[in-house]
Amino acid sequence: EDQVTQSPEALRLQEGESSSLNCSYTVSGLRGLFWYRQDPGKGPEFLFTLYSAGEEKEKERLKATLTKKESFLHITAPKPEDSATYLCAVRRNGSRLTFGEGTQLTVNP
Amino acid sequence: GAVVSQHPSWVICKSGTSVKIECRSLDFQATTMFWYRQFPKQSLMLMATSNEGSKATYEQGVEKDKFLINHASLTLSTLTVTSAHPEDSSFYICSGSKPGLAGTVISYEQYFGPGTRLTVT
Numbered sequence: 001e002d003q004v005t006q007s008p009e010a011l012r013l014q015e016g017e018s019s020s021l022n023c024s025y026t027v028s029g030l031r032g033l034f035w036y037r038q039d040p041g042k043g044p045e046f047l048f049t050l051y052s053a054g055e056e057k058e059k060e061r062l063k064a065t066l067t068k069k070e071s072f073l074h075i076t077a078p079k080p081e082d083s084a085t086y087l088c089a090v091r092r093n094g095s096r097l098t099f100g101e102g103t104q105l106t107v108n109p
Numbered sequence: 110g111a112v113v114s115q116h117p118s119w120v121i122c123k124s125g126t127s128v129k130i131e132c133r134s135l136d137f138q139a140t141t142m143f144w145y146r147q148f149p150k151q152s153l154m155l156m157a158t159s160n161e162g163s164k165a166t167y168e169q170g171v172e173k174d175k176f177l178i179n180h181a182s183l184t185l186s187t188l189t190v191t192s193a194h195p196e197d198s199s200f201y202i203c204s205g206s207k208p209g210l211a212g213t214v215i216s217y218e219q220y221f222g223p224g225t226r227l228t229v230t
Contacts, residue, residue, distance in 0.1 A: 032216060043202045043221035044153070046111070051216075087152065095141050095206040095217035101152045 002027040004100035006088050012106045013078055021073040021103045023088030032091040033071050035064050037084045038102070044087055047073075078107045112136050113205050115222035122193055122229055129189045130225045132203030138183035139205030143219065144176070147200045159186055193229045201225045 003026040013019055025033065032051055036044035048057045050066040057064050061082065063074040073086055085104045089097040112135040122128050132142060141160050145153040157173075159165035159180035167173045175197075177189040186205075190197055204219040 034218070036221070041200075041224070041226070043113075043115075043204075043224045046218060046220055049216060049218055091217060095208075095219065096143075096155065096158060097219060099152045 002090055002092060002098040004088055004090055004098055006086075006100035006103050008103060009101065010104045010106070012108065013075075015079055015107055015109050016077045018074070018076045018078070020075070021086055021105070023071040023073070023100055024069060025071070025088075025090050027090045027092050027098070029092055030090060031093065033066055034089040034091070034097060035062075035071070035073055036087040036089065038087055039084050047086075075105070078105075080107050080109050083107045111205075111207070111218070111220040113139075113203065113220050113222040115201075115203055115225050117225060118223060119226040120228070122227070124194055124229055125192055127189055127191045128193055128227060129187055130201055130203075130227075132186045132188070132205070132222055134184045134205040134207075134220070137205065137207045137220075139186075139207055140183065141206040141217075142180055142186040143204045143206070144178060144186075144188050145202045145204070147202060147224075153202065156188075190227065193227070195229045198227055198229045201227060 005024045007022045035047040038044045048064040053068045085102045087102045088100045114133045116131045144156045156171045157165045157167045165178040180186040202224040204221040206217045206219045209216045
């Protein structure tokens with residue numbers, strides 16, 4: 001059974017304080033690891049897809065990396081508008097995703 | 110591109126009534142659509158997967174007679190909550206998946222709608 005574990009559950013940062021969110025996964029035959037951002041009361045917003053170990057993708061202050069066991073979402077010099085829940089998901093076969101529980105990020109001004 | 114809409118964004122209904130939620134992919138054809146529900150402070154729970162023109166595949170523990178899913182076209186899927194009860198109150202989110210190509214890998218990125226807040230009184 002596919003398993004996705006995200007840590008920490010919650011993270012509070014000061015504006016400008018860089019940090020990383022972790023997503024550990026157990027899946028045979030990974031066909032993609034996905035990062036989403038979800039604001040309260042809204043649907044998840046697609047951020048990145050990573051397919052193979054060593055791959056990295058960047059978007060503004062976010063950078064996602066992938067190893068054979070985990071993925072990191074690095075946040076550089078975060079701003080209050082980066083506050084959200086960040087969800088990680090994996091895909092094995094087909095298009096079905098298995099989600100982690102998410103990391104709730106709060107960035108204080 | 111890859112925008113998904115849901116309607117309504119919120120609905121309040123009385124116990125015993127049925128509610129229909131629409132999910133539309135606005136700028137792409139979604140070969141597969143998914144329905145999730147999400148409780149406060151929890152992650153997304155997949156309810157069912159539907160492909161256009163065929164019956165939906167429901168996850169274990171999800172009552173197919175209670176949550177009716179119709180995927181009539183490549184841009185529209187509907188979820189009907191029949192005989193709703195207070196315990197069905199939740200945030201329902203749909204997503205559409207379109208196959209693409211990432212290098213040599215077929216990608217299936219899912220794009221989510223804004224969600225529908227259902228409250229059953």
